[in-house]
Amino acid sequence: MARTQGTGEKGDPIIIKKYANRRLYNTDSSKYITLDFLAELTKKDVEFQVVDAKTGEDITHNVLTQIIMDEEANGQNMLPVGFLRQLIALYGDSMQSMVPGFLETSLQNFRQNQKQVQDVIENVITSGPFGDIAKTNIELMRSARDALVPGLAPKKPSNSPKKSDDIDDLKRQMAELQAKIERLNKD
Missing domain, CATH: 3.30.420 (Nucleotidyltransferase; domain 5)
Known part of the structure; x- marks a missing residue:
């Protein structure tokens, strides 16, 4: 990266x-x-x-x-403590000069593959009998993450009609809630 x-x-x-x-x-x-x-x-x-x-x-x-x-x-x-111990043990070792490059490459590969791992886990979770609930929860967590930490998630093109429908539905529900709150405040 x-x-x-x-x-x-x-x-x-x-x-x-x-x-x-x-x-x-x-x-x-x-x-x-x-x-x-x-x-x-x-x-x-x-x-x-x-x-x-x-x-x-x-x-x-x-x-x-x-x-x-x-x-x-x-x-x-x-x-983890075990990792720290192994790292400390490599100081002064003949392999010490190779460790920084290895660690850097490993972390770069991990970050590049992180999205693929997330997709696999998401597919496993959402394929069971409670798949629809899991998909909804995942979307809610992503929305909360994006609201709390903007710019963390990669930008995706939003040309999905289902996503647009979901947003419109949420806007409608928020408007209904706002109307209910206003009625309660008047009473």
């Missing part, structure tokens, strides 16, 4: 300066930012580089590691 280049000159990555007081400064927007902001840029595949403001040293790796540590400490555990 290709990363989006920053808005710097010639599509260069956005430069973030880290000062001695641990503050991060986005040179592209001329604003101070947080690690959470950098995490969001990462999730949106925006390319950036973090440099030490005093020395100019590239510290992107350290900052990304800090973001992972913060996520893991906040209960968002994604890295």
Whole structure:
């Protein structure tokens, strides 16, 4: 998956300066930012580089590691203990130089195949006796995800008449509910 280049000159990555007081400064927007902001840029595949403001040293790796540590400490555990132990054991090993490329390629393949896996799981879930209920629930969850985190899901062309009918039906139901609420407020 290709990363989006920053808005710097010639599509260069956005430069973030880290000062001695641990503050991060986005040179592209001329604003101070947080690690959470950098995490969001990462999730949106925006390319950036973090440099030490005093020395100019590239510290992107350290900052990304800090973001992972913060996520893991906040209960968002994604890295199993066994994996972490195996990773630590590879430090200093003759295979250490191969691990970063392997991990990066593996995660890229995982992200590319994620959609296919989701489709297979959805087909398994929706093919049973409660398939229609499962399909409705999946659509509701997707709608909630899209409303709460816009831009997370890939854009799909919406030339499906069934989807348009569903939207029209939902609009009609909302209008009916609004009318009922107004009548209740008048009483």
